[in-house]
Amino acid sequence: MSMFAPIPHAHDSRTPAPASGPTPTRASGPWRDAASRLLRSKTACAGLAILALLLTAALFADVLAPYDPVHDADLYNRLQPPSAEHWLGTDAQGRDIFSRILHGARISLEIGLVSVGISLILGTLLGAVSGYFGGTVDLVIMRLIDILLAFPSILLAIAIVAILGPDLINAMIAIGIVGIPQFARIVRSSVLAVKEMEFVDAARAIGASDARILFRHILPNCLAPILVQTTLSIGTAILDAAGLSFLGLGAQPPQPEWGLMLKEGQSAFQTAVWVVTFPGLAILLTVLGFNLLGDGLRDALDPRLKR
Amino acid sequence: MRKRGLLFALSLLLILATALAGCGTRETSAPNSSQPAINEGTGNTGGDQTLVFGRGSDSVGLDPANVTDGESMKVTHQIYDTLVQYNDEDTTVKPALATEWNVSEDGKVWTFKLREGVKFHDGTDFNADAVVFNFQRWMDKNHPYHHGDFEYYGYMFGGYPGIIEKVEKTGPYEVNITLKEPYAPFLQTLAMPAFAIASPEAIKKHGQDFFKNPVGTGPFIFKEWKKDDRIVLERNDNYWGEKAKIKTLIFRVIPDNAARFLELQAGTIDIMDGLNPEDVQNVKNNPDLQLILRPSMNVGYLAMNMDKKPFDNPKVRQAINHAINKQALIDAFYGGLAKPAKNPLPPTLWGYNDEIQDYEYNPEKAKALLAEAGYPNGFQTTLWAMPNPRPYMPQPQQIAQAIAADLAKVGIEAKIVSFEWGTYLEKTKNGEHDMALLGWTGDNGDPDNFLYVLLDKDNAVKGSAGNIAFYRSDELHEILIQAQRETDQKKREELYQKAQEIIHRDAPWVPLAHSTPPLAARAYVKNYVPHPTGSEALNKVDVQK
Numbered sequence: 102m103s104m105f106a107p108i109p110h111a112h113d114s115r116t117p118a119p120a121s122g123p124t125p126t127r128a129s130g131p132w133r134d135a136a137s138r139l140l141r142s143k144t145a146c147a148g149l150a151i152l153a154l155l156l157t158a159a160l161f162a163d164v165l166a167p168y169d170p171v172h173d174a175d176l177y178n179r180l181q182p183p184s185a186e187h188w189l190g191t192d193a194q195g196r197d198i199f200s201r202i203l204h205g206a207r208i209s210l211e212i213g214l215v216s217v218g219i220s221l222i223l224g225t226l227l228g229a230v231s232g233y234f235g236g237t238v239d240l241v242i243m244r245l246i247d248i249l250l251a252f253p254s255i256l257l258a259i260a261i262v263a264i265l266g267p268d269l270i271n272a273m274i275a276i277g278i279v280g281i282p283q284f285a286r287i288v289r290s291s292v293l294a295v296k297e298m299e300f301v302d303a304a305r306a307i308g309a310s311d312a313r314i315l316f317r318h319i320l321p322n323c324l325a326p327i328l329v330q331t332t333l334s335i336g337t338a339i340l341d342a343a344g345l346s347f348l349g350l351g352a353q354p355p356q357p358e359w360g361l362m363l364k365e366g367q368s369a370f371q372t373a374v375w376v377v378t379f380p381g382l383a384i385l386l387t388v389l390g391f392n393l394l395g396d397g398l399r400d401a402l403d404p405r406l407k408r
Numbered sequence: 409m410r411k412r413g414l415l416f417a418l419s420l421l422l423i424l425a426t427a428l429a430g431c432g433t434r435e436t437s438a439p440n441s442s443q444p445a446i447n448e449g450t451g452n453t454g455g456d457q458t459l460v461f462g463r464g465s466d467s468v469g470l471d472p473a474n475v476t477d478g479e480s481m482k483v484t485h486q487i488y489d490t491l492v493q494y495n496d497e498d499t500t501v502k503p504a505l506a507t508e509w510n511v512s513e514d515g516k517v518w519t520f521k522l523r524e525g526v527k528f529h530d531g532t533d534f535n536a537d538a539v540v541f542n543f544q545r546w547m548d549k550n551h552p553y554h555h556g557d558f559e560y561y562g563y564m565f566g567g568y569p570g571i572i573e574k575v576e577k578t579g580p581y582e583v584n585i586t587l588k589e590p591y592a593p594f595l596q597t598l599a600m601p602a603f604a605i606a607s608p609e610a611i612k613k614h615g616q617d618f619f620k621n622p623v624g625t626g627p628f629i630f631k632e633w634k635k636d637d638r639i640v641l642e643r644n645d646n647y648w649g650e651k652a653k654i655k656t657l658i659f660r661v662i663p664d665n666a667a668r669f670l671e672l673q674a675g676t677i678d679i680m681d682g683l684n685p686e687d688v689q690n691v692k693n694n695p696d697l698q699l700i701l702r703p704s705m706n707v708g709y710l711a712m713n714m715d716k717k718p719f720d721n722p723k724v725r726q727a728i729n730h731a732i733n734k735q736a737l738i739d740a741f742y743g744g745l746a747k748p749a750k751n752p753l754p755p756t757l758w759g760y761n762d763e764i765q766d767y768e769y770n771p772e773k774a775k776a777l778l779a780e781a782g783y784p785n786g787f788q789t790t791l792w793a794m795p796n797p798r799p800y801m802p803q804p805q806q807i808a809q810a811i812a813a814d815l816a817k818v819g820i821e822a823k824i825v826s827f828e829w830g831t832y833l834e835k836t837k838n839g840e841h842d843m844a845l846l847g848w849t850g851d852n853g854d855p856d857n858f859l860y861v862l863l864d865k866d867n868a869v870k871g872s873a874g875n876i877a878f879y880r881s882d883e884l885h886e887i888l889i890q891a892q893r894e895t896d897q898k899k900r901e902e903l904y905q906k907a908q909e910i911i912h913r914d915a916p917w918v919p920l921a922h923s924t925p926p927l928a929a930r931a932y933v934k935n936y937v938p939h940p941t942g943s944e945a946l947n948k949v950d951v952q953k
Contacts, residue, residue, distance in 0.1 A: 369686050371690075
């Protein structure tokens with residue numbers, strides 16, 4: 102992860118145009134720069150637009166959805182092609198696919214935020230402690246992380262869900278755990294670079310505690326790579342959760358989860374393509390949105406790419 | 409990072425492309441199916457035709473006494489004969505290797521007159537010695553050729569030797585079978601493919617390997633077995649009964665239902681079972697194909713665990729019976745290929761009580777009954793559903809959701825629970841469920857095989873329950889035991905009809921459907937008559953191209 106250059110402290114005058122500051126509120130300059138660079142990128146804007154749509158769907162699903170995603174089932178109106186009444190058609194239970202996709206956006210966003218939240222908090226903590234203290238602590242933590250990394254991520258998630266029991270919450274926990282190593286490694290390498298800076302020595306010289314140095318002085322300077330990783334991880338988490346649900350290990354019927362919708366549409370897809378096409382497109386767009394935004398953020402926050 | 413992002417996008421595109429390619433395959437295969445089929449062993453006149461049967465998995469073994477799976481029976485049924493056999497369309501017993509039989513006054517001694525002049529495929533004679541040898545091999549654990557488990561013998565006759573006391577030769581073509589006590593389903597049971605008579609010489613010759621070298625008296629002779637690929641049989645020109653119309657019969661293994669259906673459309677197989685309900689319409693729309701329906705001898709049901717509240721209350725159970733729209737379930741998820749069930753017994757079985765009036769679909773009545781039972785606002789519960797399709801319930805996960813939606817309309821909130829198949833069976837046998845979906849396919853055409861196994865209090869034991877409603881009725885138990893001992897068919901019929909009235913009144917289940925498992929064949933396959941037990945002799949089947 103060396104592509105993230107350690108970002109010097111804001112009041113380090115040697116850097117002519119610092120790309121980032123300790124907190125967004127105080128040093129508006131570098132963040133504003135990054136924001137304007139982000140908005141100049143067409144792909145990042147496309148990502149933002151997709152995510153705005155997703156957010157709208159998730160927040161206002163109750164108002165926007167023409168039907169109830171679970172209870173408005175009608176067996177005599179099943180597997181209907183898209184029409185004025187049902188924009189994206191109906192599924193095997195005769196439920197409105199459009200309404201289910203809107204409500205599914207809420208579930209997907211929840212999955213993304215909760216599971217990445219778990220990876221973010223635990224991964225950052227482990228990586229920061231490991232990088233800051235070094236020595237035996239570093240050795241033990243990083244070997245544990247290596248063990249986690251040795252498993253293919255989806256297999257590890259399947260194993261964890263198998264232990265916890267198939268359920269959406271457990272799937273979120275499993276995906277959260279699987280995502281820890283990436284955060285730990287990124288944060289560790291950033292901390293390793295930042296802790297050698299002079300302002301850290303300065304803080305230590307005036308008698309700041311380890312915790313204060315780590316959380317007030319070092320971590321704020323690692324924000325950029327963490328932000329990028331978070332954005333990208335949400336996309337992956339949503340995809341993994343859809344995968345788990347498709348295997349019957351995540352969301353359980355009748356939840357309107359996209360992966361589960363794909364699974365349920367599977368047996369009918371020779372006769373009713375729309376049953377799998379639209380949930381598949383929803384997953385595709387969402388993950389694409391997060392990835393485009395993540396890539397845009399990475400470019401915008403990397404001072405070396407500044408023109 | 410950028411690379412990873414691209415990778416995600418690409419893999420997603422790949423998924424979508426695969427899905428779309430799936431649709432493409434469907435379309436491109438259609439023109440193929442309208443062209444003349446390419447088939448192995450073509451010929452113009454009947455007599456040297458080949459029939460290729462596509463199925464989901466291979467036989468376990470070809471020694472019928474030593475297997476329990478339907479895929480083995482499907483093949484051994486062609487190679488062997490039993491003493492008595494079922495009618496082509498039902499489970500009425502008719503002569504086969506035995507031409508006549510009678511039973512003593514006390515119902516304990518059965519005398520069979522055997523068919524003369526029948527030869528095994530290896531040229532040895534079929535006679536009383538062969539019958540005695542086979543029975544002794546099955547029932548005597550110390551018999552020198554008792555290689556294997558002989559599960560079905562133990563299961564049907566209660567151990568080794570179980571209910572059979574002795575089997576004796578009373579003439580060159582006559583045997584006596586003496587039972588320890590009368591056992592009404594005895595003759596029915598002897599017609600099961602598991603109790604086919606094999607050549608004693610071949611058993612002695614092959615020993616442990618007999619299951620790979622089957623020798624019987626049936627309409628087809630075993631030729632070749634390529635494990636997990638195909639079994640090849642050839643016509644027995646010296647068959648005692650109706651000689652086979654086709655010369656070669658091949659059973660091919662194609663595990664995936666959709667792939668097997670594509671092969672049928674392409675004409676590389678002639679007939680298949682395990683058709684997805686969604687494909688039924690595709691078969692009907694294709695003039696080159698025909699749909700063959702296996703008469704149903706099964707029941708798919710919803711069991712309510714009477715050990716748990718509120719299912720101990722008969723009004724609640726009746727309310728749930730009124731709340732479920734069976735016809736809608738069948739139209740949606742069985743491809744219409746099922747009949748709504750009102751009894752645990754399928755209507756094709758003797759003893760079926762057609763007088764019973766089903767609890768009709770009526771959500772209002774259900775709500776009223778729930779209110780009477782003290783649940784005016786319904787309640788919360790769990791609904792267990794098997795993870796995989798079964799012949800009696802092709803789409804259990806979808807059916808569970810539709811039932812949950814029906815129950816929600818009367819105020820019952822049912823959460824759907826599912827486990828891996830083995831765990832599911834274990835947990836339901838332990839009675840861990842509130843409501844659970846399950847089903848049963850009959851194997852000897854006797855009502856005892858349904859009612860006693862699935863609803864008697866003897867089988868409501870936690871850990872090994874066949875009766876997963878944990879319905880314990882002494883009234884029913886007495887009738888079912890009486891029916892086992894009774895040998896007068898008419899009286900047994902009356903007893904089973906009475907039993908169904910009691911079950912209907914107590915409503916431990918919602919009987920859902922008697923499914924009709926679909927087979928699909930090329931239009932030129934003639935006279936294929938599927939049997940309710942799941943396997944049939946194919947000597948009458950013809951290929952007319």
